[in-house]
Amino acid sequence: MLKVDDVAFSYDGKKKVFENISFSLKQGEVLCILGPNGSGKSTLLRCLNSLLTLNNGNISLNGKDMTRMSRKELAAQLGFLPQIHVSTFPFSVLEVAVMGRAPHLGLAESPSEKDYALAKENLELLGISPLADKPYTQISGGERQLALIAMVLTQKPRILLLDEPTSHLDFGNQIRMLELIKKLSTKGFSIVLTTHFPDHAFHLSSTVAIINKGTFMAAGPADTVITEENLKRIYGIDVQIAYVNSSKICVPAKK
Amino acid sequence: MHWNYKTTLIVLLCVLIAIFFASISVGRYVISIDSVLKILFFGDRSDSTATLVIFNVRLPRVIAALTVGASLAVTGAAFQGLFKNPLVSSYQLGVSSGAGFGAALAITLAGSTLMIQGYAFFFGIIAVLASFAMSRIYKGSSTLTLILSGIIVGSFFSALVSLMQYIADPRDTLPSIVFWLMGSLASIRVSSLLPTVIVIVAGITVLMLVRWRINILAMGEDEARSLGINLRVLVSLVVACCTIVTASAVCISGVIGWVGLVIPHIGRMLVGPDYKKLLPVSLLIGASYLLVIDDIARTLISGELPLGILTALVGTPFFGYLLWKAKAGWS
Numbered sequence: 001m002l003k004v005d006d007v008a009f010s011y012d013g014k015k016k017v018f019e020n021i022s023f024s025l026k027q028g029e030v031l032c033i034l035g036p037n038g039s040g041k042s043t044l045l046r047c048l049n050s051l052l053t054l055n056n057g058n059i060s061l062n063g064k065d066m067t068r069m070s071r072k073e074l075a076a077q078l079g080f081l082p083q084i085h086v087s088t089f090p091f092s093v094l095e096v097a098v099m100g101r102a103p104h105l106g107l108a109e110s111p112s113e114k115d116y117a118l119a120k121e122n123l124e125l126l127g128i129s130p131l132a133d134k135p136y137t138q139i140s141g142g143e144r145q146l147a148l149i150a151m152v153l154t155q156k157p158r159i160l161l162l163d164e165p166t167s168h169l170d171f172g173n174q175i176r177m178l179e180l181i182k183k184l185s186t187k188g189f190s191i192v193l194t195t196h197f198p199d200h201a202f203h204l205s206s207t208v209a210i211i212n213k214g215t216f217m218a219a220g221p222a223d224t225v226i227t228e229e230n231l232k233r234i235y236g237i238d239v240q241i242a243y244v245n246s247s248k249i250c251v252p253a254k255k
Numbered sequence: 256m257h258w259n260y261k262t263t264l265i266v267l268l269c270v271l272i273a274i275f276f277a278s279i280s281v282g283r284y285v286i287s288i289d290s291v292l293k294i295l296f297f298g299d300r301s302d303s304t305a306t307l308v309i310f311n312v313r314l315p316r317v318i319a320a321l322t323v324g325a326s327l328a329v330t331g332a333a334f335q336g337l338f339k340n341p342l343v344s345s346y347q348l349g350v351s352s353g354a355g356f357g358a359a360l361a362i363t364l365a366g367s368t369l370m371i372q373g374y375a376f377f378f379g380i381i382a383v384l385a386s387f388a389m390s391r392i393y394k395g396s397s398t399l400t401l402i403l404s405g406i407i408v409g410s411f412f413s414a415l416v417s418l419m420q421y422i423a424d425p426r427d428t429l430p431s432i433v434f435w436l437m438g439s440l441a442s443i444r445v446s447s448l449l450p451t452v453i454v455i456v457a458g459i460t461v462l463m464l465v466r467w468r469i470n471i472l473a474m475g476e477d478e479a480r481s482l483g484i485n486l487r488v489l490v491s492l493v494v495a496c497c498t499i500v501t502a503s504a505v506c507i508s509g510v511i512g513w514v515g516l517v518i519p520h521i522g523r524m525l526v527g528p529d530y531k532k533l534l535p536v537s538l539l540i541g542a543s544y545l546l547v548i549d550d551i552a553r554t555l556i557s558g559e560l561p562l563g564i565l566t567a568l569v570g571t572p573f574f575g576y577l578l579w580k581a582k583a584g585w586s
Binding site: 078 | 464
């Protein structure tokens with residue numbers, strides 16, 4: 001449903017952030033993008049959401065060129081979770097969740113009881129119903145991320161773009177987030193996420209793409225892409241891939 | 256935590272109605288509430304002085320006060336959301352400095368009241384257009400650049416106002432400019448009030464219709480775009496409405512500070528930050544507030560106190576109190 005064809009982007013028109021990137025995403029598929037700091041993961045995700053304009057190549061959604069779609073049309077297909085989000089005003093978690101209805105409401109419309117019911121359903125799904133009336137500014141980072149996911153789900157998109165969804169979470173919440181991503185993919189959402197943890201790609205047993213020096217260095221199933229050689233190439237450290245209870249984990253090698 | 260929205264609306268509406276009739280009643284020529292109601296609603300014309308005072312002086316002035324108060328509160332609240340900043344007011348894009356220059360220019364040219372209002376309105380709009388154009392030059396639609404452009408343009412017009420004051424005749428023109436800048440409703444004329452009120456009502460109606468979407472603007476630009484908002488259209492619409500409303504208010508009242516900044520915070524304390532509730536509540540509080548302030552301005556001393564002085568004297572300590580309590584609804 002999402003097809004990315006030979007895209008390139010540059011902020012200043014000279015130095016390319018990335019180029020020659022192509023991939024496609026099927027329904028229910030999870031694509032995990034790995035790469036060192038500053039490799040352009042977030043920039044790529046922002047391009048996928050049309051927040052930045054490509055210098056080359058094109059992206060199509062269900063066969064339709066994305067540059068020809070309005071923001072409203074895009075929002076009906078794509079949900080975006082930013083890396084960090086702060087709000088100036090203490091909207092309640094429910095008020096934040098119901099904002100996801102924006103692409104489905106007219107310019108002069110406010111959310112109805114039905115829209116609030118849908119938002120509450122998603123709070124329930126994510127297990128944060130007790131937070132509904134809590135101010136968004138006074139909950140923890142993990143809870144805030146869940147509130148934003150509730151908003152994105154209320155938006156009812158088909159593709160989720162998650163920018164480092166695990167980066168500000170404690171260990172337990174990271175695993176819960178991964179389980180949630182798995183659950184959402186079985187519900188039919190296609191998901192693109194960026195992460196700093198190769199283990200998370202193993203955990204999701206997803207498709208993995210490694211972005212390094214401005215292009216996809218490798219792409220394919222986690223088991224073939226996440227290798228000791230590849231990890232050394234992108235992170236510059238020796239890594240050993242070990243098995244614990246038949247699942248793979250990455251450990252820094254002893255010198 | 257917060258008050259029930261519907262109850263709050265009803266209470267505030269009742270308070271506004273009570274203050275409205277009380278304001279018609281008080282003044283140097285006191286008219287009992289009883290007579291006010293009789294004259295307004297039952298066509299009682301037996302007291303010709305009271306009838307004259309009500310229809311020619313009090314009613315226009317009271318309507319002007321509540322309209323200006325409502326305008327500043329609503330536009331202040333809308334700008335705070337748009338700019339994601341609880342410290343901005345209706346004047347953020349330079350509308351008051353522009354209007355001040357227009358008024359000063361018209362006063363220097365010995366213009367009529369109508370000309371002063373016209374110039375104030377025109378230059379208020381020009382200042383905002385300049386801010387908007389400037390923010391576009393630094394490519395991108397960032398609201399932060401818009402704030403900075405507003406400060407730049409505001410300062411430019413303030414300098415022009417100072418220039419006008421410097422060259423003005425210190426015997427008559429200078430005091431007129433200074434008084435205009437302090438804000439007053441003493442020179443309200445029925446003829447110019449009606450068109451102004453119509454423009455303000457139209458602008459506020461549009462803001463009310465799109466008010467829920469201001470929440471989404473307040474969440475951030477990328478978030479708003481991801482939620483399917485055409486940022487350019489919505490931001491332009493909100494800025495255009497706020498500008499027309501504020502410029503209209505300023506051209507009949509002069510510069511009245513601290514209403515657009517403080518009232519939205521009181522609204523947030525009552526019903527929370529959701530603009531669906533905040534905007535109507537701010538409108539009612541703003542209208543009542545300026546009515547009371549104007550009553551004080553025309554009854555406290557034998558002359559007239561400028562409104563801008565009173566709103567600042569009341570607004571600043573109150574804002575200090577809000578900061579101290581730190582629960583005014585921002586983090």
